[in-house]
Amino acid sequence: MHFEVPESTVAFEQEVNALFSDPETRRLLHTVRSRADHMDGDVRDLYRHLGRTGVLAPSWPVPYGGRDADFTATVVLLEQMVSHGIPQSLYYISVQIVGSLILQAGTEEQRRSLLPRLASGDLTACILFTEPEHGSDLASVTTHATPAADGSGWVIEGRKTYNLKSAYADVALCAVRTDSGNSRYEGITLFLVPLDTPGVSVRPLPSLADEQFHDIRFSQVRVGKDAVFGSVGAGWSLITRMFAAERNGLDYYVRARYWLELAADRLVADGRQPTGSELAGLARHQARLDASRLLTCRALQSLHEGQSDIAQASLAKWHCSETAQGIAWWAFETLGLDLLEPEPGTDGPVLEAAYREAPGMTISGGASEVLLDIVAGARLLDDSRTEG
Amino acid sequence: MDLRIDPLQARLAEAVDTALTRTGDVYAELAALGVPGLGAPQSLGGLGLGLSADIMVNARLGHGLEPLGAYRETVLVLELLEETGVAEPLLEEVLKGQRHAATAGVHTDTGLRVDAEGRLWGDSEHLPVGDFGLVVARATAHDGTTRPYVVTPDPTTCAVETGSLLRLPTVRLRFSGARAEALDLPAERWSRALDAARVRQAAVLLGLADRALAVARSHVNRRVQYGSPLVNLQTVSHGLARLVGEADGWRLLLHEVAWHRDQGRGNPADAARLLAVAAEHALLCTRKALQLHGVRGMLAHSTAATAYRLASVEAARTGAPAVLWARATPHPAATGLTSFR
CATH class of the missing domain: 2.40.110.10 (Butyryl-CoA Dehydrogenase, subunit A, domain 2)
Structure with missing residues (x-):
């Protein structure tokens, strides 16, 4: 194994960091958060702004709107989206799930007509x-x-x-x-x-x-x-193939990462002195978060190499969703009602929203019980393979 | 980034598995593979393959239920003594696997003391069984300072007492005025060597955990209750599937921490954190294997019982998990939550 990240990914991370911080992105993001539609807030103008620069599907081939980058570019893209507060659900469903399925199993005509539009933010899917x-x-x-x-x-x-x-x-x-x-x-x-x-x-x-x-x-x-x-x-x-794209855990890992970062900040905010057990809890969640990231990367690597593995992907989604859920609940149990207050520098209380979101993470996109059934079928039955 | 086992790692694992099937002296079999010099510094005559190779050896030792702690203690001493010029003839023997080395009072405080004449007194902790020709002891001098010393055990001043932990054989070294040479080790060397030891110990524990899961998996496929193999019960399969999933994550983390150490990178708390999760995971897996085996698992020499005893001792050998978590907790401002930087 090796864990070297390509220079191109490092440069890409700098590029998206700059893009997500630019005034136009922040203006469009502010509009989304105002929820003028009294629903989730329409993020499509923001996606089109980001999509124009060609950053939204870095791992896709160039003819389909991508950059031929390896899977690590997708990881940093999602990390940066979430840590900049950019809503990622519609993007993730459109590009990373539906788009990836079209890339894998669509006709050449579908690839050429749909993928560039998904990558540019001009087309969204559910x-x-x-x-x-x-x-x-x-x-x-x-x-x-x-x-x-x-x-x-x-x-x-x-x-x-x-x-x-x-x-x-x-x-x-x-x-x-x-x-x-x-x-x-x-x-x-x-x-x-x-x-x-x-x-x-x-x-x-x-x-x-x-x-x-x-x-x-x-x-x-x-x-x-x-x-x-x-x-x-x-x-x-096709549905089972799509599961390998959907269930790589990436969108759960990136939220878990952001939430743990915010919770860590809150532990020492305003001169607060964390206790030993709070620090040990932080270390525990950080270790599991690291494991989640690696399981996600393993699933993405397989997907990128055209080796669709539903059990490996299901395991990643199960792991990452439980990590994220555990962090949100631990943050509440550690910080109590203080958690419900907005974090400095954010537009709203992120950890409060995370706490409300947490129960659904192990239900949607493959309930944990279903995912464990898939893992058990692939790894525990007598004729199944073993790892190690 | 490539998260697949590379060919060298795969060959090493296979070679260790083969060595463990032979009936001769297992240390001699391993020495033929280049162990313990595999990951040892080239300046000492080792192969310098680093932790990425060493963890494969240790994981397979754990899986083979042959943790061979004297091997890891030997590697730790080799790394501590690198470039010190101390005990070089002995190091050569140790490197060839002809003798072992050990630390005393390094992983845990044992109250060892050195008098004004430079003589060591007191008992070591329980050590893995080995033929120890060299010891690095952490002891308190007559002036109250604590530091490492090199000791060449001599039967007249160092008695070897046999003991046991959970009915597994151990030895304790009883020092009664052994000549101790003060060792001047840079703090960076000390912490780097101890971190590497934690990574190797984590590898053994994850190997032990994998074996426990393999044994449990085999049992629940074979054992029929209520007209069906146990594995068909979701309470059984989901519990095991969870541990299989955790194992995959911790194994990847093991490789990542080892790789970063080999590159001279990594956060200071990574190794302690890895060892803490590996220890807890090994305990969970071996307990689960026993539970699923029912009473037959409780037979003294069942594989599940052996794995349980071995994992318990190895999980606490370099510090109880609770102590490790205390070492694994950086200040929140230094959590380093970025993935690739």
Whole structure:
């Protein structure tokens, strides 16, 4: 093993640090935080500003809007986004999850038409898998599509819920049943559905955390044949491939890192003297955070080399989400109600928001119980592999 | 950055595994691989491959349930004495694996004292079994100052007493006026060598933990209860899967800390923190393996019981985890939470 980070990544970190600190970025960020829409705050103008400089998809090939950088550039990009207070969810879903799936499994036409727009911030995406009766059990989707009578495409009918950022997405990657054959895993098809298509309605659902959920209804939504992503009926294998991109833990690790940094600052704020047990708690969380970072990097390295490993990725997401959750809860247990006050130099109480967000971290994007099942299946059964 | 085991590391691990399967003197088998000189400084005649190589050896020793603590003590003494010119003929023997070296009172305060004539008195802590030809002892002089001394054990002034910890054999060195030569070590050398020792100890512990998990995994696949292998129960599989996940993270951290040390980088608290998590992880894994084995795990010589005893002793050998956490806590302003800088 070696842990040398390329010079190009160091330079890239300096570049994004400067970009995220520039006056226009700060102005646009201030606008987002004002939440003029009374929802999450629309971050798309900010993304377009950042995307113009080509920093948002550093690990993608140049023809698709990237820079051919290695995975460490993606890590520093996310670290810097979060530590500069730039909301990363819509970006992460659009570029790192949906975009990565298109890069892996899309047609060349889809890559050339969609990836540069995602990388520039001109196109945003959300994921519509979860339904009111089916959360972790994705193979049970009931939203269905039937061929249009005139042969022009498909008609989608159904409901998706508890999805993030749908109100700000231009297009949705949607899991839909196109054949109710014998196997639950067959007959699922992925569609890329423009969310301004007639028949799509998006309703916000306030959540415990700062980011709202959404309830999306499809009523006789007509889409063309080109809306199918992959092959008809082959959605399940694409969903599992997407999990390897989604579940690398990076977006959880970067939040954990920022929260621990803020909590460490609070331990000594205004001359406060931390106790030995507080310092030991800090060291414990720092060690686990370091391990989370390395597990994320391992999953990203595999992904970057085209070796999609769902068990390795699931393990990373499980680890990073539990690290982040543990830090948020430890910060509250250590700092008490002081935690609810805004941190100096931030627009709002970051650790207070983290505390509200924490319970959902081990639920969304793969519940811990599901992820542990995947790890157990891959690593504990007699015919499974071992590490070490 | 490349988070895969490199070919040299893989070959070393394989060679240690092979050495452990042979029936001869295990230290001699390891010496044939270049141990303990593998990671030792080239100035002492070692191979200078650094901690990145040494952790592979130690992790496999742990996995093989042969922690061989005298080997790590020997490497620590070699690093402490680098460029001191002290005991060079003995160092040569030690480097060849013909004799061992040990520290006394370095990992823990043992109350060793040196009188005005430069003679050492008192008992060492429990040491791993070895043929010790050289000792670095940390002792308090008659003027109240505490410093390291080099001692060449002589049967007339240093009795070797056998003992045990959790029924594992140990030795204690009983000094009764042994000639002690004061050692003038720069603080930087002292802390660097001790940090490297912590990294090697963490490697042994993570290897022990991996073995405990492997034994537990094998058992829960084989043992049928309620008509199904235990592994099919989520209470069983999730508990083990959690430890498997933690193990992956700590193993990567072990390699990172070792690599940074080899590059002359790293934060001062990294090694203590790594050892603290490795110690706790080894304790958790060996306890879990025993729990999953049920009563049969409690048999005196079951593999799970052996791993439990070994992990417990090795987890506390260089300081109890609670003590290690105290060493692993930098001031919050110095947490160094950046990933790549």
